[in-house]
Amino acid sequence: MKINCEFVERVLCGFIREELAKTGYERGILGLSGGLDSAVCAGLAAKALGPANVLGLIMPYRDFAAPDIGDARDLARTLGIRSRVIDITPMVDAYFAAEPTEERTLRGNKMARERMSILYDQSARDKSLILGTSNKTELLIGYGTIHGDIACAVNPLGDLYKTQVRQLAAHLDIPAAIRSKAPTAGLWPGQTDEDEIGITYEELDAILFELVDRRSSIEDVVGLGHARDKVERIMRLVRGSEFKRRMPPIAKLSSRTIGLDFLYPYDWDK
Amino acid sequence: MRIALAQIAPALGRVAANFDLHLQEIDQARRAKVDLIIFPELSLTGYLLKDLTAEVAIDPDKDRRFQELKSLSREIGLVVGFVEEKERGLFFNSAALLAGGDVLSIHRKVFLPTYGMFEEGKFFAVGRNFRVVPTPWGKAGLMICREFLSHGAHYLLLAQGVELVLAVSAAPGRGLTEAEDFATSRMWEVMAEAMSYFSGSFIAYCNRAGYEDGMAFGGGSFIFNPFGRRLAKARPAERDFIVQDVDLQELRQARTTMPFLRDDRPEIILHALERIVKSYED
Numbered sequence: 369m370k371i372n373c374e375f376v377e378r379v380l381c382g383f384i385r386e387e388l389a390k391t392g393y394e395r396g397i398l399g400l401s402g403g404l405d406s407a408v409c410a411g412l413a414a415k416a417l418g419p420a421n422v423l424g425l426i427m428p429y430r431d432f433a434a435p436d437i438g439d440a441r442d443l444a445r446t447l448g449i450r451s452r453v454i455d456i457t458p459m460v461d462a463y464f465a466a467e468p469t470e471e472r473t474l475r476g477n478k479m480a481r482e483r484m485s486i487l488y489d490q491s492a493r494d495k496s497l498i499l500g501t502s503n504k505t506e507l508l509i510g511y512g513t514i515h516g517d518i519a520c521a522v523n524p525l526g527d528l529y530k531t532q533v534r535q536l537a538a539h540l541d542i543p544a545a546i547r548s549k550a551p552t553a554g555l556w557p558g559q560t561d562e563d564e565i566g567i568t569y570e571e572l573d574a575i576l577f578e579l580v581d582r583r584s585s586i587e588d589v590v591g592l593g594h595a596r597d598k599v600e601r602i603m604r605l606v607r608g609s610e611f612k613r614r615m616p617p618i619a620k621l622s623s624r625t626i627g628l629d630f631l632y633p634y635d636w637d638k
Numbered sequence: 639m640r641i642a643l644a645q646i647a648p649a650l651g652r653v654a655a656n657f658d659l660h661l662q663e664i665d666q667a668r669r670a671k672v673d674l675i676i677f678p679e680l681s682l683t684g685y686l687l688k689d690l691t692a693e694v695a696i697d698p699d700k701d702r703r704f705q706e707l708k709s710l711s712r713e714i715g716l717v718v719g720f721v722e723e724k725e726r727g728l729f730f731n732s733a734a735l736l737a738g739g740d741v742l743s744i745h746r747k748v749f750l751p752t753y754g755m756f757e758e759g760k761f762f763a764v765g766r767n768f769r770v771v772p773t774p775w776g777k778a779g780l781m782i783c784r785e786f787l788s789h790g791a792h793y794l795l796l797a798q799g800v801e802l803v804l805a806v807s808a809a810p811g812r813g814l815t816e817a818e819d820f821a822t823s824r825m826w827e828v829m830a831e832a833m834s835y836f837s838g839s840f841i842a843y844c845n846r847a848g849y850e851d852g853m854a855f856g857g858g859s860f861i862f863n864p865f866g867r868r869l870a871k872a873r874p875a876e877r878d879f880i881v882q883d884v885d886l887q888e889l890r891q892a893r894t895t896m897p898f899l900r901d902d903r904p905e906i907i908l909h910a911l912e913r914i915v916k917s918y919e920d
Contacts, residue, residue: 375818379811379854379875386647386849522852532814631688634851635650 369577371532373539380524381416387522388417388497390638395496399483399517400424400443400451401554402436404546405501407443408533409525411540413499419448423494426453427483429460432557439545446543452490456482476555480516488519497521505530505569508576509602510609511553511561518612529573567598575602639775639886642667642675643859643870645878647848650684653694657682657703660718663879667714670881673775674715678806678846678859679783680731681719685808686850691761695723698734698744711736715773717780717844719806721762722746728763733780733806735773743771745780749788755810755853768794776801776886783807786843787829796837797904801889803833807845811856811875819874823858827868835866838892838899840884847877864892 388396396413400406406424413422426440437453444451460475460482469475491498500520502512504527512518525533530551537547550560551569562568567575575594578584579602589599615627624630644663648656660677667675679685682703683694698704698720707716715737722732722744730746746765750758768791770779779795779802786792786805795803813821826843834841841862846855859872861882872878893899 370816371814372816372818375874376814382876383849383852383854632690633650633686633688635686636690637651638649 369529369531369573371528371535373536376528376532376536377412377415377539380412384413384416384499384522384524390635391497391521393495393497395421395423395494396499397423397425397487397491397494397496398499398501399487400426400440402426402433402439402443402546403549403554404530404537404542404551405503405525405533406440407542407546408537408540409499409501410443410447410449411537411542412524414447414449415540420450421496422447422449423490423496424449424451425483425487425490426451427456427486428453429456429479433552433554436549436552436554439543439549442543443546454486454490456486472556476553477513477516479555480513484516484519491521499524500526502526503528503530503533505573505576507613508580508609509565509572509605510612511565511605512612514612517553529576530569531573567602571598572602575599576606579603579606639674640670640672640881640883641842641861642670642672643842643844643861643872643878643880643882644675644677644681645845645847645857645859645872645876645880646678646681647846647855647877648678648681648684650686650850651690651694652684653682653696653703656684657706660707664710664714664716666879667881672714672881674717674737674804674842676717676804676806676842676844677719678844678855679719679733679808680721681806681846683719683721684850685846685855686853687721688757688761691721691729692723692727695721695729697723698741704734708736708741709739712739715775717804717806719782719808729761730765731758731762731782732765733782733804735771735778735780735804737773742773743769743778743780745769745782747782747785749784749791751784768798770795770798770800773802776889778802778804781805783809787825792829792833792837793907796839796899796902797907799899800837801839801886803837803839803841805841805843807843807859809845809856810853819858820854820856823856823874826858827860830860830862831866831868834862834864835896836898838864838889838896840864840886840889845872847875864888 424444428437498521500523502518503525506512552559578589590596717735719733722730732746735743748765750762752759770777779800811820815821830841844859847857854875858874861869870880870882872880
């Protein structure tokens with residue numbers, strides 16, 4: 369799981385630069401939560417594009433994560449990137465005034481999609497491409513909101529496990545305040561990923577690395593000393609979240625159907 | 639002999655832009671007094687073509703740009719990659735060796751990787767042969783990417799007395815370790831070291847750089863001499879341009895010192911292979 373951070377930085381900065389160039393963009397935009405993943409993505413983008421070509425959107429809901437908002441502001445200042453704060457409270461509260469719910473996940477998902485909606489609008493206004501910040505761990509277990517925080521134009525971090533993003537964060541000199549805090553999806557106050565998923569990222573990544581990268585069986589992974597119920601639960605999460613990683617199926621009728629036999633590269637004509 | 643490896647990043651599906659890029663690299667090579675410049679696999683089209691395959695295919699006998707490259711080869715040898723439509727509706731992943739204003743060889747890729755991220759078997763027809771042809775520098779054989787990792791393909795060139803193995807590639811890098819390169823770069827060099835040594839031939843391998851649909855191509859193009867020594871290596875996963883002199887006298891020296899080629903027995907291998915293959919059907 370140990371990576372060569374200099375090499376990975378070079379490949380990912382090249383990726384960000386070339387993806388933007390192919391689509392005719394010079395600038396990148398991303399949501400800054402004050403957490404590790406968006407900080408690392410912002411750090412890479414600042415190196416790849418120059419800090420002035422990166423816009424970090426800080427989108428708080430009430431005072432849910434006041435310390436994180438402070439960390440996000442500090443990060444933008446440290447990196448020298450442009451940043452803006454857009455409060456999502458009025459839009460989210462207006463919706464829930466009409467459609468009340470106390471269910472935390474529903475409320476959290478709505479906030480994630482509100483941020484996505486703003487990010488897409490601001491990307492068009494700023495003529496900048498949206499950089500994704502979902503890492504491989506959360507994409508694999510589906511720990512993200514579909515059409516919410518998972519939405520982006522290109523994702524530099526999606527093939528790095530959380531613990532590898534941590535290595536990269538140290539290499540990029542991301543401020544200690546961000547590197548040392550407990551990871552949270554920020555769906556409600558006091559939430560932490562590791563509490564909610566019920567496993568440390570170290571163990572989660574080790575299990576995913578075996579199951580996915582090494583194609584090990586559940587039996588093999590249990591044999592390495594991981595509790596069976598954990599391994600099986602993680603495998604269920606991976607299986608159950610494939611819909612978040614794919615375009616939805618189209619009912620095939622014609623002889624040439626999008627996605628099935630109309631097959632062009634993503635980089636078509638770029 | 640002076641060889642250039644043009645580790646470029648062709649634009650996907652944009653043949654006109656890639657042709658211009660070829661002209662620029664050829665110009666640079668000519669200024670450096672290069673005898674032979676090698677471009678990567680599918681250098682005129684980009685790699686991940688899918689349904690674009692049919693749209694970028696050319697008939698080399700009729701294609702204006704290909705004919706222009708052929709003319710340019712009066713001054714400098716060229717190896718280029720392209721989608722060949724020799725018969726209507728049959729598309730090959732091909733590489734051409736051009737020199738002296740002639741097409742010396744066109745190789746149609748035989749081993750089309752079709753697993754995991756690779757889908758070549760879905761879009762390309764299968765080539766049927768590995769040929770060694772005389773060139774101004776010696777006997778040369780072309781290989782395309784995955785073929786380079788086949789013992790059998792190397793053996794077929796060896797059995798024809800190959801002196802210059804010219805390999806073109808569009809190999810994505812994959813696998814992270816603590817090394818400053820993709821894990822896969824090692825397999826190409828392991829093969830090159832062994833095959834150059836045991837066939838007593840030069841190996842020039844030109845991979846590409848750039849990104850297509852998120853894949854980073856691994857770069858790391860190289861040249862090995864007939865003693866299995868690496869003479870040059872391009873940067874991993876970035877564009878590069880390598881110029882390297884090779885001493886063709888080393889072919890004779892290597893083959894005199896270690897007579898692997900002399901002592902090889904293709905007819906025995908052939909008969910044994912016939913028996914083996916026949917036994918598959920029993």
